[in-house]
Amino acid sequence: MIRKRNSSKDDAAIVRLTQSELLPFTRLTRPEAEVKLPDLQKRFALGKTYVAESGAQAVAGFVSLQVSGTNLFVxxxxxxxxxxxxxxxTLLMQRAEEYGRSKKCRLxxxxxxxxxxxxxxxxxxKGYETTRYLPKLGVQLMQKRL
Structure with a gap:
């Protein structure tokens, strides 16, 4: 089930997931990278965050989104x-793109x-293509028309 994030219920699990699933890759190019709850909460305040539940595990995944004009940023x-x-x-990405479309996002x-x-x-x-590489950050910008 996909639902909106509940800060008091979900944030500790989201920090744990960020540290275990995302941070190891980021640290390969930026060893100093850290994840702290207050920093994540500031990012979450800029948009919407949805969580995926699976059985007894309240947070098995999450997606955080921001909208700027006609652009959705995952x-x-x-x-x-x-x-x-x-x-x-896949369910989280579908929810993200649905949200973007509901906000009239085109990209x-x-x-x-x-x-x-x-x-x-x-x-x-999912139809995303690499449009740019940022060597300083070690990341690729990927985009898709909605």
Whole structure:
């Protein structure tokens, strides 16, 4: 089930997922990178965050979004590795793109760590294309028309 984030109920799990599923890739190009709850909460305040539940695990994944004009920005997407291959990432992306369309967005953009080939393939399978590489950050900008 996909639902809106509940800060008091979900944020500790979201920090854990960010640290275990996203940060290891980021640290390959930026070893100093850290994840702290107050920083994430500031990012979440800029848009919407949805979580995926799976059975007894209240937060098996999440997606954080921001809208600027007609552009949807997928800030972060993470799914607990125990749940990879079960379609939760796809459901989260579908919800993200639905939200973008409801806000009249015409383009969806996201950054993905260049070394995270599994994520790059995931986004390519969803119709995203690499449009730019930012070597200083070690990330690719991927975009898709909505």
């Amino acid at each position: 800030d972060m997407l993470a799914v607990d590795s125990k749940f990879h291959g079960r379609g939760l990432g 969806s953009s996201l950054y993905v760590d260049r070394v995270n080939q599994k994520a790059i393939s995931f986004y390519q399978n």
